[in-house]
Amino acid sequence: MIIVCQTLLKNTKINGITLFPFIILSNKLDKDNKVLLNHEKIHIRQQLELLIIFFYIWYVVEYFYHFVKLKNGNLAYRSISFEKEAYANENNFDYLDRRNLWTFWKYI
Numbered sequence: 001m002i003i004v005c006q007t008l009l010k011n012t013k014i015n016g017i018t019l020f021p022f023i024i025l026s027n028k029l030d031k032d033n034k035v036l037l038n039h040e041k042i043h044i045r046q047q048l049e050l051l052i053i054f055f056y057i058w059y060v061v062e063y064f065y066h067f068v069k070l071k072n073g074n075l076a077y078r079s080i081s082f083e084k085e086a087y088a089n090e091n092n093f094d095y096l097d098r099r100n101l102w103t104f105w106k107y108i
Helices: 028-032 034-049 053-070 073-079 081-089 103-107
Strands: 002-005 016-019 022-025
Touching (some): 002 028, 022 034, 053 073, 081 103
């Protein structure tokens, strides 16, 4: 995991994004945001499970499915199984130590 602060995200609503092996943050202060970093670490684990490329394919397909269904970008994003798992467990700092393989399936 490599944490990078990037000015490209400054004018967006994105606080952080994971592009394996990087966690890209919009604000340097977020390097100390344990909840945000835990959320992004969950995505790293998901990406590894799906051999990285399949994670991104699945993520985009699921986003567009929900977007067509819900007609709302934010709701579509929040409906993605990977995001559901990460948001549900971002405050649990022991989660990755006990997480089973393919746990995101429970959130589909």
